[in-house]
Amino acid sequence: MQLVSIITPHFNNLSCLKETLESVARQTYTCYEHIVIDDCSSAVDYRELQSLVDSFPNTTLICLSVNSGAAIARNRGIQQARGRFIAFVDADDLWEPSKLAKQLEVMNADNLDLCYSSYLVVNSKGEALRFRQAPSQVSYHSLLKCNEVGCLTAIYDTKRLGKVYMPEIRKRQDLALWLKLMKLGAKAGGITESLARYRVGEQSLSSNKCKVLPYQWAVYRECEKLSVSRASYYFAFYAWNGISRHYW
Template sequence: MQPLVSIITPMYNNVNVIEKTIKSALSQTYSNWELLLIDDASTDQINDVLKPYTDSDSRIKLLTHKKNKGAAEARNLGTKMALGNYIAFLDADDLWLPNKLQLQVAQLQSGITDISFGSYEWIDINNKPLNIKVNALPQLLYKKQLKANYIGNLTGIYNAEKLGKIYTKDLKKRQDWLLWLEALDRSDQPAIGIQETLAYYRISEGSLSSNKTNLIKHNFNVYRKGLGFSSIKSFAYLLQFLFEHLLVKKRLIKPIVSK
């Protein structure tokens, strides 16, 4: 029997984009999945949009928070309720290509890795391609991931049967980085990156914010609060992060050249 994949999708006032996201899950060539939609107390009548999908497809399930708790708690609720052998993440404003799960399930089943991720491209709020691709590393170890987050959360999937369920800490930002660090720490194998595009990441004005203060603050918190490093050790790793993020990781972000 094919492994079950649990897809976790936190939502908060995403009524304008959520249908396309759900349809990208429905379009998967790999069909043994469940989609856990976690409504984090939205105020935009998103449930009216979701009802036709939850009514017509038993694989699509809606979970709700009565009060807004943030993305970390929404993902944790989805993880708690997940029944799948493998767990994947699809945020409410992102999209998957149809062969995404098929490629990654095959990779996980082969036993070469417990964690699969891949390349992705940017689109704008109107679904227009921005002709930018973020290329996945061929493989990734914990030590490299500690320097910067190299796993696009919309492409990541892990073997929950082997690693166990992984819950994220309640940081305002970068919870996904901590999740993949924990996954790599639990695994005795590197994560393997698929080079072809698996997903589309929606870029909003806030996504490209150049606020350096926030960049420093949120990433310092990963080391200090998320990993429990001392202040001195966290600052040292932050300097390493800035070098890796601004100079090394940037080389993986490349324009798509039309043939």
Template structure:
């Protein structure tokens, strides 16, 4: 029997996109999965949409928080309910390619990896590919403390041997902290160099759309969660992480310039 994959999805006012996300999971060639959606007190009809799918497929499960608590708390609720050997993440406005789970599990099984991620497309609100998120082949605990190359919707980790991991109680950058926590145990995460998911850019409600306070949160994380003294945290944030982040962005733009001029998005 195939190993179960638990797919972790937080949802908040996701009515415009969540049906597309669910359809992309239903289209998976690997069928041993459960989709655990925790709604964070949506005020639109997100819950009604999820309920309609759950009524048709028992692999889809809906949970609801009593108070609006943020994506990290919603994800943790789904992780708590997860029964699968593998934990994967798919945000409510993102999409997976049909072979995503199949290819990723095969990659992990063949290589013996416990923590992996993939390349991804960047799509606009209409679903058109507008960029490519290329990834480095391997990241470590130390490198990820400096700059994050791991996209949430691309991740899978194997609970067999390393157990479940939960997100820290912060409103933003929970995913980055989670990768750091997992990498304390696995040492490395490895990239399957295929574009197996699509991250939606330009969505006003996207969990990843607000970058304005990125480095303020980085500074807080270095100081309060990673335990650096304040001067070291400031140096790590603005003297090391920020320059590396800028190099990452320049690399991303160069790669996508080459893709767009070569007509290679599709």
């Protein structure tokens, strides 16, 4: 069994974090380490946070001294990770018990470097709102048009790709990471079964969708170095997908 390093950024969301930790602890695949990175929470009792993390097996806490955003928090977790596989789940999201086992089985069988799955969008009460269907394959160009890799479902293989870090932008850093992996030649594949639940709430990392638009543009221009014309072309697809599929 290969070790999986699970990365969870956290900020002022202790109640949801407990449910996330519980969903990881219920995994049928047990060869994992879970790294929680607190991004300098302002409304959390750190003794309570440490006690909560200590109550779960194979789970460690890293506390940042300055609030730096999800990208830097996740990168600190990647830096600390000891596992061959890197997986992500935010502090307000949930995994199905078979998630790791099913994805690793597919990764080994299909020789994948990056694996992702479908997932449910749920409200704060856990009630299903939408189903996000994962495509069987993605490419660099398809991801520029629409990010169909849910961060809470993604796993990548460091043995084949090395440790790859997220660009240090406040939002859309997950898309920028998938693009980096694809440029490295990653073979990516999706699982149609829903293996996670993305919780929509006031504290969600992507709760204010309008604010992500400048970051999407920054991915095109600053991270991918696209010309204005090419960036505009892909941005138009992104905007259309957001409107037609409520994907923002």
